[in-house]
Amino acid sequence: MTFDFGFILQVVLKIIPYVPVTLYMAxxxxxxxxxxxxxxxxxxxxxxPGLSQVMTVMITVLKGVPLVLVFLVIFLITxxxxxxVAKMLGLHLQYGDLPMSLLAIIGLSLMAMVGLSxxxxxxxxxxxxxxxxxxRSLGMTTGQTIRRVLVPQAFPVAFPMIVNMLIxxxxxxxxxxxxxxxxxxxxxxxxxxxxxxxxxxxxxxAIIYWAMTxxxxxxxHWVELQLAKKMERAIS
Amino acid sequence: MSFVEIQDVHKSFYGKExxxxxxxxxxxxxxxxxxxxxxxxxxxxxxxxxxLEKADCGQITIDHVTKDFAVHDPKNTRDLIxxxxxxxxxxxxxxxxxxxxxxxxxxxxxxxxxRDAAMKLGLLTLSEVGLADRVSYYxxxxxxxxxxxxxxxxxxxxxxxxxxxxxxxxxxxxELVGEVLAAMKKLAQAGHTMxxxxxxxxxxxxxxxxxxxxxxxxxVESGTPAALFNxxxxxxxxxxxxxxxxxxxxxxxxxxx
Numbered sequence: 001m002t003f004d005f006g007f008i009l010q011v012v013l014k015i016i017p018y019v020p021v022t023l024y025m026a027x028x029x030x031x032x033x034x035x036x037x038x039x040x041x042x043x044x045x046x047x048x049p050g051l052s053q054v055m056t057v058m059i060t061v062l063k064g065v066p067l068v069l070v071f072l073v074i075f076l077i078t079x080x081x082x083x084x085v086a087k088m089l090g091l092h093l094q095y096g097d098l099p100m101s102l103l104a105i106i107g108l109s110l111m112a113m114v115g116l117s118x119x120x121x122x123x124x125x126x127x128x129x130x131x132x133x134x135x136r137s138l139g140m141t142t143g144q145t146i147r148r149v150l151v152p153q154a155f156p157v158a159f160p161m162i163v164n165m166l167i168x169x170x171x172x173x174x175x176x177x178x179x180x181x182x183x184x185x186x187x188x189x190x191x192x193x194x195x196x197x198x199x200x201x202x203x204x205x206a207i208i209y210w211a212m213t214x215x216x217x218x219x220x221h222w223v224e225l226q227l228a229k230k231m232e233r234a235i236s
Numbered sequence: 237m238s239f240v241e242i243q244d245v246h247k248s249f250y251g252k253e254x255x256x257x258x259x260x261x262x263x264x265x266x267x268x269x270x271x272x273x274x275x276x277x278x279x280x281x282x283x284x285x286x287x288l289e290k291a292d293c294g295q296i297t298i299d300h301v302t303k304d305f306a307v308h309d310p311k312n313t314r315d316l317i318x319x320x321x322x323x324x325x326x327x328x329x330x331x332x333x334x335x336x337x338x339x340x341x342x343x344x345x346x347x348x349x350x351r352d353a354a355m356k357l358g359l360l361t362l363s364e365v366g367l368a369d370r371v372s373y374y375x376x377x378x379x380x381x382x383x384x385x386x387x388x389x390x391x392x393x394x395x396x397x398x399x400x401x402x403x404x405x406x407x408x409x410x411e412l413v414g415e416v417l418a419a420m421k422k423l424a425q426a427g428h429t430m431x432x433x434x435x436x437x438x439x440x441x442x443x444x445x446x447x448x449x450x451x452x453x454x455x456v457e458s459g460t461p462a463a464l465f466n467x468x469x470x471x472x473x474x475x476x477x478x479x480x481x482x483x484x485x486x487x488x489x490x491x492x493x
Contacts, residue, residue, distance in 0.1 A: 133288050134328040138342035138394065139317045148341065152332040 007197050011204035015187040019208065022183045025104050025176060026169040032105070033112020033169075034162065040113065041120035042146065055117075062114045071107040071175050078103065104176035108169050115168070119161035123154035156227040163220040167213050184208050237297075239264040239429060240398055245284055245294035245305070247277075254280050255291070256453040262398075265427040269440040269461075272450035273476060278433045279325075281450070282400050285431070286320040287313050299397045318346070321391035322400040326407040327383035329375040335362065335386045336371040339393045347394070361393045362386070365419045381412030385419050392423070399423065401432040437480065441465060449473045 040059065043051045062070065082095040127150055135145040177186035185205055192201035240262040247255040254277045262268055270278045283289040284305065285296060291305035296316065303309075303316040329338050336358050343354035362371055365385040375383055384404055391399060401420065405413045417439050424430060424443045434440065440447055441461045448458040449470070457470045468474045 128328075130324055130326065130328040131330065133283075133322075134324060134330070136288060137286055137317065137320070137322040138390070139314060139346040140342070144345050148345065149330055149332075153330075 004197055004200050007195075007200045008204045008207070011188055011191045011201050012207055014191050015184050015204065015208055018182060018184050018187045019212070021101065021181070022170060022173045023212075025101055025108060025173045025181075025183065026166060029105050029108035029112050029169050029172075030162070030166050032109040033165075034116050036109065036113040037116030038120055038151075040117035041124060044117070044121055045124045045150075046142070059114055059117060062110055067107065067111050067172055068175055068178075070110055071103070071178065074107050075103055075179060100179045100181045101176060103179055104173060104181055107175070108172050111172060112165055112169060115165050116158075116162065119158045119165070120154060123158035123161075124150060126157045127153045156224075159224060159227060160220070163216060167216060170212055170216075171209060238262060239266075239299060241295075241297040242285065243295045245281065245296075246292045247280055247284055247289060248292055254453050255284065258294075258450075258453075258455060260448070260455070262429060262431070264429055266445045267424045267428075267430045267432065267443055268446050268448060269444035270431065270433045270448045270450055271435070271437075271440065271476070276450045277453045278450050279402055282322070282402050282431060282433055285398075285400060286317055286322055288322070318394070319397045320400055321394045321396035321398075322402060323384070323387050323391050323404045325403040327375065327380070327387040329383055329386055329390065331375050334372050334374055335367060335378070335389075338375070338386060339390045342390070342394050358389075358393055361389045364392070364422070365389045366415075379412060380408045381415045384408060384412075384416045388416070388419055388423070397429060399428055399430045401430065401434065403433050403435070405434065405436060435480075437465070449476065451476070 040055045043055050046052075079095055082093075082098070086093045131149055131153065132145060135149050140148070173183050174185035176183055177189070180186075182190070188201040188205035189198070191204075192198045238261040240260075242258065242260040242262075245255050245258040246253070258277075258281055260268070270281070272278045280289055284291040284294070287303075287305070293306045295302065295304045297303075298316065298319040301312075301315045301319050303312050329335070330341065333341065336355065339358040339361060340349075340351070340354040343349040343357060344351055349357070359368070359371060362368055365388055367382060367385055367389065370378060370382060370386075375386065378386065388404070404420070405416050408416065413436070417436060420430075420432070421439070421443050432439075432444070444461050446458055447461050447464045449456045449464065449468075449472070451472050457464060457468065457473045464473065465477065468477055
């Protein structure tokens with residue numbers, strides 16, 4: 001088998017324009033999943049009656065299956081029912097009109113929610129109990145305690161896991177190629193379809209993923225240093 | 237009617253009764269020191285007074301605000317919390333805020349004071365505990381004594397009617413204890429009403445108007461520091477004081493290998 005370095009470079013240049021699509025799906029999923037994960041973690045941390053148990057069951061169900069399965073189930077449910085539901089709601093929308101990246105975002109958001117809710121819950125546990133006593137003795141409400149004490153103190157602890165989740169989401173976006181979203185992975189595959197140099201194409205895709213991961217890790221490291229500067233002894 | 241009236245506070249944990257009915261009346265400006273061995277319920281008692289711990293029954297009246305601990309009433313509970321302030325063992329400052337932000341947090345968020353007025357009051361309170369030059373430091377950048385003085389400033393800034401101190405010096409290195417006790421003494425002399433749980437006998441002797449000795453969830457004995465330290469009436473008080481001063485080792489177990 002001959003190895004075509006030139007073709008790797010060609011494919012790299014060809015798939016760079018799809019980096020924004022991949023980043024868009026990953027970042028939006030991180031934000032949605034992060035927000036949902038925060039709510040789940042809070043419900044479980046404060047042991048909200050009923051809600052806490054429902055969340056625990058939901059997380060267990062989602063955590064126990066591969067992402068691709070979640071993704072395909074979402075695809076099957078939405079593709080069969082969307083048109084009927086849209087008609088019932090009086091929307092002039094067809095399933096085909098929806099951007100397929102939306103499906104990927106739903107699936108990846110669920111994955112992010114599961115992972116981040118656990119990360120946040122662990123980070124919440126790291127906040128010392130006396131902090132809640134102090135907030136209460138000042139007369140702060142539960143909402144104020146969450147916003148001003150719990151989340152700001154838990155965030156630096158959860159931050160490395162949030163970054164890790166972003167990297168996992170970027171790699172997870174490759175799954176969107178299953179429903180014909182053109183992102184890094186499917187662009188690389190398409191590039192090789194004419195000359196069957198799949199090996200080179202996959203290497204090219206890997207190079208892009210590596211570059212993105214390295215850049216994110218560098219950036220995260222810098223942010224971590226900034227976060228640690230003022231509270232270094234408090235969070236160690 | 238006294239300034240603070242505490243009646244019949246009971247508290248059990250997991251079926252074990254920790255407080256077996258505590259009564260206490262305090263006049264305005266009085267400083268009460270509570271002594272007692274560990275497990276005697278003194279910290280639990282203090283935590284019940286500002287509802288950090290929910291007492292099973294009992295009642296407290298501070299400056300015309302009455303709270304029955306058995307009744308669930310969030311508004312009433314909040315009124316009580318705002319009448320009290322607590323200084324914790326180990327500073328309990330918020331590590332994500334500077335010293336000044338810590339002090340004004342309650343003023344701005346809870347009392348809804350305008351930010352500049354809160355800053356003014358915060359700076360004044362911090363200079364009273366000798367931290368005027370540390371206001372923009374983070375707690376992690378301060379010594380233990382400075383952290384605890386900032387904790388006192390945070391409690392004071394809320395302008396409570398009753399100050400609660402839960403062993404404020406017991407987590408400190410010995411050489412840092414003095415500065416914290418000095419700050420507390422200054423508050424006592426300024427006429428604040430205080431309940432202090434501590435093991436600092438010298439402080440109790442010099443600053444307290446009344447000393448309570450607690451053991452097994454009851455107040456065994458109370459009186460002026462001179463009376464309690466020099467002529468303790470109850471055998472339990474005598475034994476406790478003797479253990480502390482090292483006069484009597486007959487009670488302490490001999491370590492055998």
